[in-house]
Amino acid sequence: MFIQTEDTPNPQSMKFVPGQPVLGEGALGIDFPTMESAAASPLAQTLFETDGVMGVYLGADFITVTKAEAVEWMHIKPALLGAIADFLTAGLPVVTEGMETGSGKPATPLEDYEGEDREVVEQIIELIETRVRPAVAADGGDIVFKHFEPKTGVVFLAMQGACAGCPSSTMTLKSGIENMLKHYVPEVASVEAVM
Template sequence: MSRSSPALRPLIASSSRTPLKIAPTVIRSFASSSKCGIAVSSSASFVGVGLSRGEIRRKDVALGGGRQQRRTMFIQTETTPNEASLKFIPGVPVTNGGTHEFLDLRSALSSPLATRLLGIDGVTGIFFGPDFVTCSKDDSFNWSILKPEIFAILMEHFSSGASLFKEGHSADQAEDTKILDTDSEIVGMIKELLETRVRPAIQEDGGDIEYKGFEEDSGIVKLKLKGSCRGCSSSSVTLKNGIERMLMHYVPEVQSVEQVLDEEELIALEEFSKLEARLEKQKGKDGKPDMSQYLSH
């Protein structure tokens, strides 16, 4: 088997909660219950609701005996394995193939669209993909409340043709999996597999992965999960049953795949561990945690 162009085979994660399919061809299918499209025209005289696929369509509208060509936009939503994230598909290109994630207003200053979306009460994260926008929410908010405002902002932006980023910023192709002259043969194979087999499948679920390095001594590949994959309960299954198995199969030098966490995620996990330790220590005689001191405040 040639390392530079391995014969890849389909690999499907075993968990039913993780629809990750790492295959030569990724085919998107939509369940009727998960499809929702809102149509908007470039003219204020036409605003409608539809269930058609996300795409730009042209309609001829008669005005004063003449015919004027109008553009109608359908924005479709698609659920992800993460219940706190929803994928919005405007039917037009969003980036130039790269991906960008914004978790707070400070990081979103370069993108007017991300700034507006994060300004919605309850929205906690924005992720731009090649042809989609993934929005993540706080668990205390319902999508039925958030979706109308998100739809309105997305329709206004994409129908106006406004730029995704401010001047001086761009939505370039991802550089993390670009094979460099300084990369070893092993690293080159890992990057090729991530770019051609893993990334398309992950993006189908409204997320992405970022290559963070390979430790040759331990055989550990470090990856960062983004978009809907961030904080998803099935992310560990995706890493171990999907990505890790495939990389170990085609690159014997790979021993495991580990997730790289942001500083905020590490702090949250540390605080959660401390809380669990306190609850364990304060268990009552009946074997249940004593929550009185938390409920009294």
């Protein structure tokens, strides 16, 4: 199995593209920021067994691994490539049965918004889904809508995968995403990152 690797804007994260589905087309990604959170994914657990792995993000067709700053990629990349190849070749389930794929769910469900607020949130979600998520997925990350505060106009987004902890994530959030949302949705005043 040939697994392509790609650098990301976050020097501590690397994108692994195995050339086959990981979660499958249309699946929302799943972020595992700690070893404990990886209990629902045998693949993520396997990757956390490599010394220096600090986070795993599973996308539809890629895996992003975040390492400790003190660890060099040249020391752990071969082990990660081997672990991913062995796991996927064996045909093992990537996530445990019944695990819902998608840590990309809003913290506040769409049903909790009413009237004009709901229309605003639908616009925000549409823009994030069609314009933001594909771009950040190309960099091995994800940005997910969590909440909109109608009174203040603040949009809360969660950054995952390579985007979490990326040195340029604040600039991406403020200069890119915030400006775009403010342009298309006048009710948006600012964008903030949440865990």
